[in-house]
Amino acid sequence: MGDRIMLGRRIRRRSKTERQDTYGSSTCNDVIDPIPETIEEVKTKLNGIFSECDDFIHREIVCGEDIRIKLLVAYFDGFVDKKVLNQDVVRPILEYFSGLKLQDDDINVYERLKCCVVSNSDIKEAENMHQAVEGIVSGEALLFIEGECRALVIGVKAPQGRQVEEPDTEVSVRGAREGFVENLLTNTTLIRKRIKNPNLKMEMMHLGKQTRTDICICYIKGIANDEIVREVRERLKKIKTDAILDSGYIEQFITDDRMSLFPTVGNSEKCDKLAGKLLEGRVAIFCDGTPYVITVPYLFIESIQVSEDYFDHAFFATFMRILRILGLLVSNMLPGLYVALVSFHQTVIPFKLMITLAASRQGIPFSPFSEALLMIVAFEFLREAGVRMPRSIGQALSIVGAIVLGEASVAAGIASNLMVIIVATTAICSFVVPPLIRATMLLRFVFLAAANFMGFLGIAIVLVAVFIHLCSLRSFGIPYMAPFSPLTVPDLKDSLVVVPIWAMITRPKILMQNNGRRETKAKRQEGLRQ
Amino acid sequence: MRFRKAGFAVKILMLASQCVLLLLLAGCWNNRDLTELNIVTGIGIDKSENGKVLFTAQVVEPAAIQSTSSGRGKGGEAQPSPIFVESYEGDTVFEAIRGMLALLDKKLFFSTAQILVIGEALAQDGIYEVLDFFQRDHELSYDMDVIVTRNCTAREILETEFDMEPIAAMFIKESVENTSARAKVKHTILIDLAKDMSDRCKQTVLGQIEKIGEKEIKTEGAAVFRDGKMVGRLDQFETRGYMFATGQVESTIVNIPADGSIIAAEITRTNGKVKAEIENGNQAVLKVQVKVDANVGEYKGKGVINSQEVMERLQEALGEEIKKEILMAVEKAQKEFASDIFGFGTYLHKFHPEYWNKVKDDWNDIFSKLPVDIKVDAKLRRTGIIKGTIRSQ
Numbered sequence: 001m002g003d004r005i006m007l008g009r010r011i012r013r014r015s016k017t018e019r020q021d022t023y024g025s026s027t028c029n030d031v032i033d034p035i036p037e038t039i040e041e042v043k044t045k046l047n048g049i050f051s052e053c054d055d056f057i058h059r060e061i062v063c064g065e066d067i068r069i070k071l072l073v074a075y076f077d078g079f080v081d082k083k084v085l086n087q088d089v090v091r092p093i094l095e096y097f098s099g100l101k102l103q104d105d106d107i108n109v110y111e112r113l114k115c116c117v118v119s120n121s122d123i124k125e126a127e128n129m130h131q132a133v134e135g136i137v138s139g140e141a142l143l144f145i146e147g148e149c150r151a152l153v154i155g156v157k158a159p160q161g162r163q164v165e166e167p168d169t170e171v172s173v174r175g176a177r178e179g180f181v182e183n184l185l186t187n188t189t190l191i192r193k194r195i196k197n198p199n200l201k202m203e204m205m206h207l208g209k210q211t212r213t214d215i216c217i218c219y220i221k222g223i224a225n226d227e228i229v230r231e232v233r234e235r236l237k238k239i240k241t242d243a244i245l246d247s248g249y250i251e252q253f254i255t256d257d258r259m260s261l262f263p264t265v266g267n268s269e270k271c272d273k274l275a276g277k278l279l280e281g282r283v284a285i286f287c288d289g290t291p292y293v294i295t296v297p298y299l300f301i302e303s304i305q306v307s308e309d310y311f312d313h314a315f316f317a318t319f320m321r322i323l324r325i326l327g328l329l330v331s332n333m334l335p336g337l338y339v340a341l342v343s344f345h346q347t348v349i350p351f352k353l354m355i356t357l358a359a360s361r362q363g364i365p366f367s368p369f370s371e372a373l374l375m376i377v378a379f380e381f382l383r384e385a386g387v388r389m390p391r392s393i394g395q396a397l398s399i400v401g402a403i404v405l406g407e408a409s410v411a412a413g414i415a416s417n418l419m420v421i422i423v424a425t426t427a428i429c430s431f432v433v434p435p436l437i438r439a440t441m442l443l444r445f446v447f448l449a450a451a452n453f454m455g456f457l458g459i460a461i462v463l464v465a466v467f468i469h470l471c472s473l474r475s476f477g478i479p480y481m482a483p484f485s486p487l488t489v490p491d492l493k494d495s496l497v498v499v500p501i502w503a504m505i506t507r508p509k510i511l512m513q514n515n516g517r518r519e520t521k522a523k524r525q526e527g528l529r530q
Numbered sequence: 531m532r533f534r535k536a537g538f539a540v541k542i543l544m545l546a547s548q549c550v551l552l553l554l555l556a557g558c559w560n561n562r563d564l565t566e567l568n569i570v571t572g573i574g575i576d577k578s579e580n581g582k583v584l585f586t587a588q589v590v591e592p593a594a595i596q597s598t599s600s601g602r603g604k605g606g607e608a609q610p611s612p613i614f615v616e617s618y619e620g621d622t623v624f625e626a627i628r629g630m631l632a633l634l635d636k637k638l639f640f641s642t643a644q645i646l647v648i649g650e651a652l653a654q655d656g657i658y659e660v661l662d663f664f665q666r667d668h669e670l671s672y673d674m675d676v677i678v679t680r681n682c683t684a685r686e687i688l689e690t691e692f693d694m695e696p697i698a699a700m701f702i703k704e705s706v707e708n709t710s711a712r713a714k715v716k717h718t719i720l721i722d723l724a725k726d727m728s729d730r731c732k733q734t735v736l737g738q739i740e741k742i743g744e745k746e747i748k749t750e751g752a753a754v755f756r757d758g759k760m761v762g763r764l765d766q767f768e769t770r771g772y773m774f775a776t777g778q779v780e781s782t783i784v785n786i787p788a789d790g791s792i793i794a795a796e797i798t799r800t801n802g803k804v805k806a807e808i809e810n811g812n813q814a815v816l817k818v819q820v821k822v823d824a825n826v827g828e829y830k831g832k833g834v835i836n837s838q839e840v841m842e843r844l845q846e847a848l849g850e851e852i853k854k855e856i857l858m859a860v861e862k863a864q865k866e867f868a869s870d871i872f873g874f875g876t877y878l879h880k881f882h883p884e885y886w887n888k889v890k891d892d893w894n895d896i897f898s899k900l901p902v903d904i905k906v907d908a909k910l911r912r913t914g915i916i917k918g919t920i921r922s923q
Contacts, residue, residue, distance in 0.1 A: 342564045347641040347669065354569065354642055355697070359592035361564045368563060452561070 033129035035149045039070045042144045046074055049133055055079075056136075061090065063097040069109055070146035079139040081158035088120040089141065089154055110148045118143070122155030138212065159183075164190065167269035167291065169434070174311050176272040184214045184288035191218060191284075194275040199223075202286075205236065213244040214288035223281045225511055228476050232283050232296060247287040247294045254296070256474050261439040264475035266298035273307045281511040297475035297511065299482055301495050303435035304328070309498050317498035325496065327432030331440050334426045335372045336447035336459050338419075342368045344455030360416040368419075369452035375415050375423040376444065378405055383427070482510040567639035571613065572699030573674075574684025575660055576649030578619045583652070583660060585626035586617040587638060588688040588699055595696050612696040615689050623663040640669045644699040645706075646676045646720060647684035647739065650760070657734075658727060658758035665724050672721035675706045678753040678760065680740040687739055690747055705749045706737055713773050713782035713797075714766040716752040727758070731875030731886075731893070735772065738763065754862075756869040756894060768862055771855030775818045775872055775904075777802030783827065786847045791831015795848050795910065799823040804872045808885055816874050816902045818856055824848060826913040834918030841910050849908035856904050864898040874900075 036042050039060060050056040058074040071093065075085070096117045114123060126132040127150060132142050135153040143152040160183060167179030180187045188202050203217040215236065219229050235254040244250060251265045252258070268274050269291050274284055277295045285294040304324040309317035341349055342357060349357060364371060382401040389397060405423075409415040430440050443466065450458030473480035483491030490509045493499040574586035594612040616633045620626030627638060646664065648657060664670055679687055688698065695701040709715045716737040718726075726734045734755040740748045752769045754762050764772060773779045779800045786793045805817040826835060826844070835841060863871050875893050878886045889896050 343561050346562075346564060346567065346639060347671070351571075351642050351644065351700075354564075355590060355592050355595055357592075358564045358567070358569055359595060362593040364565065455561075 035126070035129050035132060035144065035151055037147055037149055039072045039144060039146045042072055045129065050136075059090075061093060063094055069097050071113075072144040073141055074136055074144070075141040075156075076136060076139065079158060080141050080156050084120070084156045084158075085141050085154075088156065089118050089143065092117050092119055110145050110150060110152075113143065113145065114152060118152065118154060120154050120156060124153040124155075126151040126153050134212070138214075161186075170268065170270050170273070172270070172306070172308050175307050176270070178271045179269045180271060180274075180291040180293055182289050182291060184216060184286050187286050187291070187293065188216055188218065190271045191275060191278070194271060195220065195278065200278070203233070207236065207239055207241070207250070208244040209240075209242050211243045211245065215244070215250070216286040218278065218284040218286060220278050220281070223279065223507065224283055225281060228297065228478075228511070229283055231476055232285065236285070244287060246290045247285065247292045248290075250285060250287060251294055254294075256476065260469070260473055261442055262300070262470065262473060262480070263303075263435055263439075264296075264298055264473060264480060266295045266302055266435065267292040268295060269293070270307065276307060276310070280508050297478040299475060299478060299510075300470060300473075300480050301483065303433055305494070310501055314498050314500040318496070321496050321498060324433050327429040328436060328440065331426050331429035331432070332443050333447050333459060333463075334422055334429070335376060335444060336451035336462075338422050339368045339372055339448060340451040340455040340459055343452065357418060360418045363413050364416050365413070366415075367452075369448065371415055371419050372423070372448055373445075375405070375409070375419055376426070376448070378409075379423055379427050380441065478510055483508075562637075566636055568634055568636045570638050570640050570643045571697050572645045572647065572688050572702070573640070573643050574617075574647040574649065574688045575623065575652055576617075576683045576685060577651040577655060580619065582619050582621055583623055583626055584617050584619050584649075584685070585623055585630065586615060586647075586685045586688055587627075587630065588613055588615050589634070589638070590642075590697055611691065613691070613698055615685065617685055623660060624667075640667070641671045643671060643674050644697075644703040646674050647687050647702075648676065648678045648736070649684040650679050650681070651683075653678045653736075653753060653755070653760035656758045657755070657760075661723070661727065664720060670720070672724075673719045675703050675737070676718050676720055676723050677702075677706060677737045677739045677749065680738045680751070680753075680763070682741045686741055687747060690741060690745060692745055702739065702747060702749070705747065706739075709737070709749070710780040711782070713770050713779040714751070715749045716769060716773065716778075729873075729876060731870070731879045731890070732873040733869040733871045733894070734758070735764075735871045754867050754869055754871055756867060761867045761869060762862075764859060764862065767855050768859040771852075771857070771859035772863075772871065773802075774800060774820050774822075774852055774906075775802050775804060775856045775859065777820075784824070784848060784851055786844060786851055788844060788847060789831070789833060791829065791833055793826055793844060794828035794830070795824040795844075796827040797822055797824050798911070804874050804877060806874050806878050806882065808882055812885070812888075814878065814882075814885060814889075814900055816872075816897075816900050818860070818872070818902065818904045820852060820856065820904075820906045822848070822852060822906065822908040824908060824910050826910060829919050832919055835913045836917050841913075845908050845910050848910065849906040852908065853904050853906045856906070857902075860902050860904070864900075864902075868894045868898040870894055870897045 036045060043058065043060070046056075046058060053076075055077040056074070057077050058072055061069075061071040061073065063069050063071075073085070073090065093113070096112075114125075124135070126135055126142065132144075132151050132153070136142050139157040141154045141156050143154060145151070161181055164178050164181055164186065166177040170179075178190060180190065192200065197220065199221040201217075201219055201221050205215050205217070206212045207215050217229070217232055217236065232254070236250070239250065239253045241249065241253070247267060251263075251267065254265060256264045266277075268277070274293055274295065278284055282295045282297065285296070287294070304321055306320070309320065312320075342361065346354065361368070366374065382397070382405065385397055386394065386401075406420055410417050410420060426444065430437055430444075433440070443462075447459055447462055450462045452458075454461070471479070471481050471485045479486055482488050483495055488510045490506055493504055494508070568587075568589045569592065570587050571590045572588035574588075576584040576586065578584035590613050591610065594610045616630055618626045618630035618633065620629050630638065648660075652660065687702070690698055692698055692701045695704075706715060706717050709717045716735050718736050723734065723736070726732060735752050736755070737749060738751045738753050740750070742748050750766045750769075752764045752772065753760050754764060770779070770782060777800060779797060779802070782797050784795050784797060786795055800823070801821040803819045805819065806814050807817060809815050829835070833840075835844070860872070863869055870893060874897060875886070875890070879890075
């Protein structure tokens with residue numbers, strides 16, 4: 001109940017601070033502009049709108065025995081599949097009307113075209129010039145008819161973009177290889193393929209004043225919490241921006257705490273993962289032009305969940321979960337702990353280790369703090385360069401990096417052996433939990449600085465601060481640290497411990513959907529008996 | 531959520547100012563680099579010629595340790611010694627420690643000290659006063675081994691270098707701690723010594739160390755104290771007897787004479803208790819009760835252990851042997867030192883306080899005249915994987 005109240009409060013605050021504007025106002029001009037009746041006028045108008053657009057094509061078709069029927073096809077070159085356009089639209093028209101005499105005026109060309117001639121199944125109507133233009137810019141062919149103030153919008157969009165491939169970012173050993181692509185409809189299809197259910201809802205909308213990017217809110221009705229779905233809709237509607245070039249834009253607009261280092265909106269490139277999230281009652285937001293699909297609400301625990309956890313034996317999955325948490329802690333705190341140990345708390349180091357530490361520190365001109373800083377920053381340079389540079393240079397960089405960072409810096413007495421090991425371990429561990437890489441990267445420095453000021457005390461202070469922050473975060477009204485805080489016992493089944501998939505009877509309780517059980521008890525027992 | 535502009539700016543400002551305050555604190559409180567420390571591995575205290583305290587520190591050179599361990603066997607140029615030993619004289623230990631900086635470059639770091647070696651001469655003069663610093667200082671590790679020298683000074687012990695272990699103190703510590711397999715040297719760590727010293731009903735016993743060669747030391751026997759002053763020594767068997775009585779034996783080899791042959795029994799488990807009982811109103815009888823489990827480890831001679839009777843006979847003999855050792859220790863403590871090292875007094879203090887209050891002022895003298903009843907219950911459990919000796923079959 002508390003969450004519900006919180007959600008309400010959030011909405012209220014938002015509506016107070018941000019003025020509601022009418023969503024879906026026109027792109028070009030607000031005055032409703034009717035489609036002229038004559039083709040000539042239409043042509044002039046279109047030429048006016050699409051002046052200097054050399055890829056804009058319009059073709060006039062004149063047909064009928066008495067050359068009474070005048071049509072105009074308009075579209076963007078390349079955007080439209082010309083083959084389909086010719087086959088489904090132009091040729092049927094020519095064939096149908098070639099022998100037709102328009103003796104009687106009761107033959108309604110428009111209705112004929114719509115119902116009998118155009119063989120394409122995706123036909124809409126444009127009532128005014130604004131809708132027509134919108135159709136053209138989003139890749140559809142427009143068919144104008146002499147004497148009509150309506151036009152047909154024919155969906156003959158050419159298939160664009162790459163094939164469905166395995167995603168680079170979220171690699172899994174076991175599980176589906178399919179990843180999302182840039183095309184929105186391909187992506188929604190991939191999900192439809194996995195969840196064959198009419199309750200899988202896809203609500204389309206446009207965002208971005210200039211880009212008019214297609215956005216799709218996807219959820220399973222009856223599983224997803226209606227309030228969250230409503231909240232998603234509201235937040236998306238409030239976005240006022242010129243361009244949505246990536247789902248990352250949306251992410252930043254709709255995230256709860258915009259200043260937090262921790263992600264409260266998730267993204268994924270993998271279809272099976274997204275399907276799993278939808279089935280848990282989350283809401284997905286597809287964005288045309290990017291393979292990354294957003295999911296909300298996004299909780300902390302999701303960063304250590306991997307789809308393979310559910311395919312594998314529960315013991316391994318549990319082990320991997322613990323390993324990931326460990327990796328997360330190590331990548332955050334290891335340099336800080338090291339600095340605290342060697343500059344404050346030498347007394348807790350075991351004797352033999354201390355000799356090794358002291359020997360490796362011998363002759364290093366920097367304090368442990370500056371040494372750590374130096375090496376971590378050097379590693380971050382290397383990492384960033386590795387991401388940005390052309391693939392072909394990668395080999396050279398990795399060799400130089402390995403030699404300079406590893407061997408030479410030790411040989412030159414700039415860094416100690418141990419520091420190289422620590423930075424390397426830290427770096428490796430930071431990739432164990434990919435969603436938190438960025439948060440970890442910054443927190444590492446905070447921990448390091450705190451350790452240098454106050455030793456373990458400093459680390460403890462930062463740790464407590466981070467935990468307080470984490471516990472105060474919310475994602476679409478859901479506490480970020482659930483199921484740990486607030487403790488939601490049923491949800492612990494999929495946290496640090498993963499129970500086998502046949503024992504995951506209930507959906508995440510914290511997401512508060514109406515239909516808590518994954519299947520009815522009777523059915524389940526029946527299934528077991530078989 | 532949008533921050534209200536002014537509030538956010540104020541928050542940032544406050545945070546920044548707090549960070550600046552942190553910078554002022556930085557480095558002042560206890561922030562010291564490992565390379566700014568001299569790592570002490572062993573501490574020695576002696577009586578100097580002027581009757582003052584001579585403090586000795588064995589300091590390790592970490593880089594040299596690494597090079598000796600990695601470059602060993604290469605031969606060629608002489609390796610720098612991984613340890614160096616410095617001594618400084620002072621009226622108090624602390625003064626000597628700070629004074630020692632005159633001979634050194636960096637501050638001494640004591641929490642790594644593995645052993646505290648007490649010179650013989652100082653031990654005879656009394657250790658209570660000198661050891662105050664070692665309990666008071668927060669930096670010292672409470673689990674360092676405390677031992678007393680025999681026929682040499684603490685400095686001589688600390689100067690010894692060993693071929694096998696570059697850190698001399700480590701070698702000595704391990705040597706003392708392997709008493710768990712032989713029970714012939716008393717192993718005392720600093721915290722236990724402190725407890726012993728604060729216990730007025732019990733006298734202190736410390737292990738002893740001897741220098742027997744250029745690069746050799748021997749840890750065997752124990753030094754007996756009375757009221758903080760060393761009054762004598764126990765040899766290895768008496769030490770073992772003492773340790774049997776006080777239940778400190780973990781494992782050792784006891785020889786049993788049996789029909790002209792010798793059987794070596796490996797003690798696997800012991801339980802030793804000292805007690806005292808009041809008889810006839812005011813006469814205390816001291817009791818030592820020891821339970822021992824042992825295995826036959828070696829049979830030197832001709833014989834077969836093939837029956838229950840043989841085993842029982844052997845058990846009895848083992849009990850006698852252990853009893854003999856205990857008796858030796860008890861008699862020495864009573865007759866020679868008049869020092870209750872076993873802690874009978876502690877038992878009386880706990881269970882017979884009225885009696886204790888009467889005797890506590892001259893307990894050590896009363897102790898030396900009391901009768902002692904020693905009971906050893908020895909059990910032989912296993913005979914190894916053969917029954918008789920090779921010849922006998």
